[in-house]
Amino acid sequence: MSDRTSAAAATTNGAVEATVEAYVATWNETDVARRQARIAQAWADSGRYRDPLMGSTGHGEIDAMLAAVQARFPGFVLKRTSKVDCHNDAVRFTWSLGPASGPSVVEGVDFGTLTPEGKLATIVGFIDKMPAA
Amino acid sequence: MSDRTSAAAATTNGAVEATVEAYVATWNETDVARRQARIAQAWADSGRYRDPLMGSTGHGEIDAMLAAVQARFPGFVLKRTSKVDCHNDAVRFTWSLGPASGPSVVEGVDFGTLTPEGKLATIVGFIDKMPAA
Numbered sequence: 732m733s734d735r736t737s738a739a740a741a742t743t744n745g746a747v748e749a750t751v752e753a754y755v756a757t758w759n760e761t762d763v764a765r766r767q768a769r770i771a772q773a774w775a776d777s778g779r780y781r782d783p784l785m786g787s788t789g790h791g792e793i794d795a796m797l798a799a800v801q802a803r804f805p806g807f808v809l810k811r812t813s814k815v816d817c818h819n820d821a822v823r824f825t826w827s828l829g830p831a832s833g834p835s836v837v838e839g840v841d842f843g844t845l846t847p848e849g850k851l852a853t854i855v856g857f858i859d860k861m862p863a864a
Numbered sequence: 865m866s867d868r869t870s871a872a873a874a875t876t877n878g879a880v881e882a883t884v885e886a887y888v889a890t891w892n893e894t895d896v897a898r899r900q901a902r903i904a905q906a907w908a909d910s911g912r913y914r915d916p917l918m919g920s921t922g923h924g925e926i927d928a929m930l931a932a933v934q935a936r937f938p939g940f941v942l943k944r945t946s947k948v949d950c951h952n953d954a955v956r957f958t959w960s961l962g963p964a965s966g967p968s969v970v971e972g973v974d975f976g977t978l979t980p981e982g983k984l985a986t987i988v989g990f991i992d993k994m995p996a997a
Binding site for chain 1: 977
């Protein structure tokens with residue numbers, strides 16, 4: 732790989748990491764205006780989120796989904812628990828959700844696709860650890 | 865979940881598993897006609913494969929990619945190493961690649977999306993274990 736290619740790849744990865752950091756922040760930001768600003772930073776306008784339990788499409792639905800999760804599980808924090816692994820227009824990372832201190836309650840992995848502008852077009856979450864119903 | 869919903873979900877999962885089994889078979893089938901038949905069984909016409917090292921779009925390119933991998937690594941077998949985990953139009957499973965007996969050489973996870981007909985629209989592979997270059 733040439734130095735030029737390496738530099739371009741490093742820049743790209745940095746941009747993807749910034750998008751993922753903004754995405755993680757959307758889960759934890761309870762101030763409505765700041766959460767919506769983070770959603771606009773992370774997601775394309777038509778962004779589409781799906782996991783086994785929830786789904787939302789577009790900034791408004793994504794914001795309402797996150798507000799509902801925060802209301803249901805006050806004090807829970809989403810933490811990224813792996814590196815940001817990306818290639819082509821795809822990204823993956825693992826995460827945990829639970830109280831700020833103490834063991835996680837839910838764990839999983841998010842697979843995302845990115846627009847040419849580097850925003851999230853899709854996130855599909857899969858669950859690796861979940862409390863029994 | 866009603867019995868009717870459960871039955872529908874079980875049928876769907878079975879169809880997704882059959883698609884994934886056909887996909888895994890495409891990696892291991894070295895007879896050209898049989899491999900192409902498996903590709904047609906697993907993939908939508910415009911199916912798109914991407915991993916950090918390779919990419920192909922459409923049945924012809926996918927077939928050429930698989931033939932090249934088989935020629936480069938004769939005797940290697942792709943094995944699925946997790947359950948088929950699916951929800952909405954998405955699926956994931958882990959896999960290993962290596963000699964039929966003995967330790968794997970490469971390991972990773974495939975994340976796929978499905979058409980309404982249950983064929984693969986996309987597969988994005990990520991690598992979890994790879995020999996040093």
